[in-house]
Amino acid sequence: MREPVELRRQRILAVVEARGAVKVSTLAAELEVSVVTVRRDVEELAQEGRLRRGHGVARPVAAEHEPSVPAPRAGSPATAGAVALVVPERHSYLYETLHGARTVLEEAGMRVALHIAPQADGAERHLVDAALAAGARGLLIAPRWRSAPAEEADYGWLADAGVPTVLMERRPRPGSALHALDSVCSDHWYGTHLAVAHLIALGHRRIVLAARDDSPTARSIRAAFADIAAGRPEVEDWSVVLSSPAAAPGPAAAAGRTPPDLAALLRERGATCAVLHGDVDALMLVQRLAEDGVRVPADCSVVAYDDVVAALGGTPLTAVAPPKAEIGRAAAELLLHRLADAASGIPAGPVRRIELLPGLKVRGSTRAL
Structure with a gap:
């Protein structure tokens, strides 16, 4: 049976109010309807003043910089409300991923706290501990992991971070403590x-x-x-x-x-x-x-x-x-989804291990024999 239009629009409003800026394509996927249908709903809701419409994005009527995820109650561990974003220093590849994530988070009204890890094994742990002590409510992280032993050494404490966490461009060893952690990675x-x-x-x-x-x-x-x-x-x-x-x-x-x-x-x-x-x-x-x-x-x-x-x-x-920037965007969207569920008291859904496919840019350095 087809869902009533008004019920579908109520669901759209609920998602937008919970998360802030939400892509029309994301709404369509979650509501299991076409993008054209959601775009029409968003236009109607915007005309009625019930939400604001941007380029491919639906936003709540609230102020532009209001946090996309409901603020935690006073005294909770996430009072500061920032998302900690941790990447290695001198890593231009991951900086593109960082900027992709930052764009999504800032569009959603989330405050981003950037942490740059120096070139030393285990450097990320101190930064994450400090971010959590300062009240970070979520974590996006791309550990350096220069060697397999260095990677294994981080599994335990990172699995126990205690806040929604998404790994960017990292795929932990199967069966490890981080196997069941949300991650977004290139194939x-x-x-x-x-x-x-x-x-x-x-x-x-x-x-x-x-x-x-x-x-x-x-x-x-x-x-x-x-x-x-x-x-x-x-x-x-x-x-x-x-x-x-x-x-x-x-x-x-x-x-x-x-x-x-x-x-x-x-x-x-x-x-x-x-x-x-x-x-x-x-x-x-x-x-x-x-x-x-x-x-x-x-x-x-x-x-x-x-x-x-x-x-x-x-x-x-x-x-x-x-797809470096897309990895960051997908990781940030996944984290926002987790934060919205936590704020609404919705039980966490299944762990997501997302892989995006690279492309090939053919230029002047290859030729046929």
């Missing part, structure tokens, strides 16, 4: 697949991955590449090497992982292409290839992974582009 297996499939389609059969090994993203890309390259019969030879001395936790040389001469490796293995992670390392490796007489793409096709600055090279690099 890096798919991103790596895009890079390899693009090169194979151009006729390349011998591929090198020069990659970092100091973040969950890097470890995911390395594992995905090995899985994909080994499983594609078209690939005749493949190898995985470290992209730079600073691209692994601890001294790379001491661990016997000094980055090789990439030009020499390409010649030795007869490779005609390379996937390079991340962008800065990719641009520097391409510069070194040019110094060694290896032309990109004439002698070697290159696909970068990250697409933060890949387009700015002398030869703009074809790149896998994870």
Whole structure:
């Protein structure tokens, strides 16, 4: 039976009053009706003065900067009302994610408290403890996790944060204490697949991955590449090497992982292409290839992974582009949903582990053999 129009509009008003700014597309998905239907409802409600309409967004009639989630009662742990947003320092990839999250939270009238974690294992815990002591009511976090042991060390305390928490661009080990924590992440297996499939389609059969090994993203890309390259019969030879001395936790040389001469490796293995992670390392490796007489793409096709600055090279690099800002937006929307449920006394729904697919930006660094 079709839901009565007035009942549906009452539900729209209830969601908007609880959360503040809500996308029309989000309302349509939650009410299980078309976007056109919700847009018409929002227009009618706006004309009646019952809510305010923005570009693809419905807002309550209250003041522009009123918090989107009902303020907690005095004396509650979340009296300060801020959302703590924790990201590593010097991490341009995650800064795009940060800005995506911030846009959604500020649109919803939420105060954002940004915390930048220094480059040290466990640095996030002190920042989170301080944010919670100051009354943060929710947490969006992208821990650095340079190594698997550093990641494991954070599982226990982060699982017990005590406020709604969403991991951004992180997918904890299956079965760990954080497995059942809300998270929004890029599908890096798919991103790596895009890079390899693009090169194979151009006729390349011998591929090198020069990659970092100091973040969950890097470890995911390395594992995905090995899985994909080994499983594609078209690939005749493949190898995985470290992209730079600073691209692994601890001294790379001491661990016997000094980055090789990439030009020499390409010649030795007869490779005609390379996937390079991340962008800065990719641009520097391409510069070194040019110094060694290896032309990109004439002698070697290159696909970068990250697409933060890949387009700015002398030869703009074809790149896998994870949806960085969209990750932040989706994580913030999920957190707002959790906060609204908590404020309304609604039991928490199932944990959400959201994956968004990267895209491939084809530029001038790849060509057919």
